[in-house]
Every structure is written in C-alpha cells, then in structure tokens.
Amino acid sequence: MTETSDPGIFDKVWNRRGFRTEASAALAISIRVWKVELSYPLSVLWFIIMPFIWFLPMLIAGSAVAGGPDSAYLQSLTGTRDWVSYMAIGSAITGLTTSLLWGTGFSFRREQNSGTLETLMSTPISRNTLVWGQMLHNLQHGGLGVILQLGAAVVLFGVDLNLWGILPALAIVALAVIGLQGLVFAIICIVLLAKQGWMIVELITSTLLLVAPTAYPLAVLPPILQYVSRASPLTWSVEGFRGFLTDGLAYAGVVQAVLSLIVLDVIFVAMGALMFRYTERYVRSKGALEQF
C-alpha cells in the first residue's frame, strides 16, 4: 500500500480550485515539455538555426527578382521600398504561428502516443489548462524563435527595427496568441476525432500562412483570398507587428489592427473553446480517448 507523509494531500489537491492553481498547472506542463525537448541536443540545434534556414530561400528568391535592397513596386503597394525589412519582420511571426498551431495542436496526439493522455485527462485540473499549458510552452518556444530570427535579420541583413515599437508589438503578439488559441482548440478537436488528421491541419496552417501578409501585401492576393485573409487573426497580427516594429508609435493602422484582432479573438476563442468542450466530452463518452 502506498503511504504518504500527509494523508490529506489527495483531498487538498482534489479541492484546489481557482486561477492560480490552473496557472501553476499550466506552468508545470510548460516546464515539463521544455525538459523533454532539451533532452534531444540535435533538436535544440535545429531550433536555433531553423528560423534562419526558413528565411534564407525567401531572401535569395527576393534578391533574384529585386536585384538590390529596394523595390519600387513594393513601394507602390505598401509605401516602403525596403523589401528585406518588410519580409524579415513579417515572416518572423511565421515560426511562432507554426509552433502554436502544430506544437499545441498535436500535443494531445503526442501524449496519446506516449500513453499519458488518459492519465493527464484524469488529473484534477481543467481540460482547458492542458491546452493552455502546452500553448504557454509553444509561446516561449516560438517567441524565442521570433527573437532569434529578428536578431539574425538585424545583424546579418541590416534590418532596421523601431525600438519604440517593441512593447506595442509584443501587445499585438499577445492578442495574436489569443486568436490563434481558438484555432488551436479546433485543431485539437480534429486530432481527437480523426486521430492522425495531420493533412487537415497542414491544409489549415498552410492556407492561413498563404493568406497572411507575411512576405507580401494583401494587394497581390486574388480578391477572394483577400476576403479570407481579413477574417484571419494572423493577418491583423502580422500587420500590427510589422507596423509597430517599422513605424514605432507612429504606426497609422493601429486602431484597425487592434480592433479587428479583439473582435476576431472573441469569435475564435469562443468558437474554439465550445468545440473543444463538446468534442472532448463526445470522445470520452465513446471511450475513444486512447484509440489510435
């Protein structure tokens, strides 16, 4: 029989409630994922060089058509001639998005593969906290990637960042994370129902990144994709992030970007959380949680 020094510990843990408890559980999940990741040195090395390697082909392709650091055509579309800065700042957020959507979206699948999903689901914390904990880790993971990519862009390619815009840009990232979390909940539903479902997730992620103005303005997209783009929180996140880091506090599109993000955040999170709630209940009622 298992003995503990404090026989009331199970009751205490079981009865713990409130934001602090859930936040501490989310933090514990985040730290645990870091410990697992850091035990693979090659993965750490890849994480450091990945943002740079992803950015490189775009930079070479851009240089092949531009022939220099300026683009008159881009200026006519966006008002800026410096295509390297435009692209580097915009695409920096791509790594964070991928990390959030894939890392958090497939976290339940990874737990399932490790045989720990049922155990996690039976711990006395909110099911949402399991997702928020994974998100917290991927936010740190992806966030470090953004810093590395922007750092490399500044040092290696002479990208100019407006330092006054760093804090507001971080606020935009916070709003972006909330909206993307709604999508993450939807992805987890796909994973829970379809088990593998990576093709659907790849389709969603790739479409989202295609219609986002990371390396090009919305004006070059076909009209129908421009409408789709405006309904994506990633679009306004990229616009706001780049706007603040380029123009600082003088960024003209701040009201539109922030308002759009707030509205989309509310819609995406509400819909995602509802979907997750019902899917998780459905999967448990079918006893399909551990099915592969």
Added chain:
Amino acid sequence: MEVTETKDEHIIKTSGYAEVFRPRMMDWNATKIFASKNLRIAIRYPTNWIIWGFLPILWFAPYVLMMTAIAGPGTSEHFAELSGFNDFITFSVIGWFCYQFVDKSVWSIGNNFRWEQFSGTLEPLFVIPVPRISILVGAAVSDTVQCTLSAVVLLFASCFVFSVTYAVTAIAPIILILTMMVIALYGFSFMLAGLILVFKDPSVLTELVSNLTYVLSPVTYPIQALPASARIAAYIVPSTIAMVTVRELAITGVFEPLALLQAVGALGLIILGFWSLGILAFRYAEKWTKITGSLGEF
C-alpha cells in the same frame, strides 16, 4: 525422434529456400515484392495521392506572391539577366515539379526503415535472407510511382492556377533526364537511410537535409542567385543539373544534342558517385546498428 529435432533442423527441413540460399548483392524478386507491398498499402489511401498533388501549391504560392510583390507581375529585369528567362512564375513551377522528387527521396525513401520501425516490422525485415538494398530499392520504386503521379497532378494544377504553359516538343529528353535524376536520388536516399538508421529521430535530420537541399536547389531562383561557394555545393545536390536541363527543355522547347549529352554524362557520374557512397554508407550504418544492438531502439 521428431520432438528432439532442433529449431535450425526444422527450418532446413521445411524450407527448401534455406538450402539453396546464397548471399547475393541484389535480389530483384525481393525488390518487386517490396515495391508491390508498398504500392498496395498506398492504394488503400487514394486521397493521399490527390492531396500531394495540390498541397505543395500552398507552399509554393507564397514564393510566387512574394516575388510578384517585389518585382511586379510575372517578370523582372534582374531575374531575366540572372536566369535567362523572363517569366519567374513559369521558371518556378517547373522547378517545384522537379523538387517533388527530391522531397520524396528525403522524406519517404530515406525514412523508409524508420516507418517500418514505427510499424514494428523493421526487425522481422532485417532477419529475412535478402540484401537490405533490395528492400530499399523496392521502397524507392513504389515511392517514385506515387511521386510521379502526384507531381504530374501538381504540374497540371499549377499550370491552371498560375496560367503558365510549357513546350512538349522535347518530351523524350525530359523523361530521360528526369529518370536519371530519380536514379541519382536513390543513391542520395540510401545515404540518408543509413544516417537515420544510426541517429533514429528523423525529424531534425530530415528537416535539416530537406531545407538545405531546398536552399541549394534552383527551384524558385537560378543557381546564379546563390553566393559563389554555395553554387559549388548546389551542383553536388543530385537534382540540380537535371532541374536546369528540364527547365531549359520545357520552357524553350529547343533540343540541343550537345547540351543534352553533357547533362547525361554529368548525371551518369552523379549516379555512380551517389550509388557508391549511398550503398557504402548504408552498409556501414547497418553493420553499426547490428553491432551496437540498436536496431529496434527508438
């Protein structure tokens, strides 16, 4: 008495194959069986074939859109100077078509034994009395069939989406060059299969190799856009010469026998080099995993 018969004796009695078995360099029958086994599994998932024909458009379109945003629709003076082609969209679409084979060689053929390991069938496969290279070639053939179908879907879909056209006047040399490229890529993937057998976790290694080959390959930009030192490395990627030749033939439609002969000769050397290196690397990796007993380890 029958019950005192040892296991080895029983195998020899019941299997005539074991009596006549002699080690060989290559077992084409095993290759055929393995290729048809993989194809039979692939046919069970028909949506995969279609999805892989369309999904790469979503990865490739951002490059076209970015180049359009920088240079304006379709053409760029600097690009024409570097590459000799006016239209960068026509240039890129055919590059992506060829790159599908490179991608497949990295993700599918190179990782083949890893997928077998995940299915729990790697160790049984390694105790059958056929050369491991026969199994790998079988996997490569089935992957080539699947990749060719998906790449053709991708090419037609991209031609429709981006409104580009290609000349089909030099189709025979294009097929010849593509076939040679695929054979050269087999050697490249044998090498990768060996590396993955040793290092196990394929995600990081495969991502690294896949991204590096993409950066070095003239998919969306010409070789001349790379720094001088990277250009040398680019020619080591088995698909580079093929990509340049196929693009020239498909866009211009002009067949120049001397240029084709040069490309065929260079590809022949690449095939020889990569197959020798690939088989050597794979055999060494196989021996190493057997000695260290790490074959079944994840």
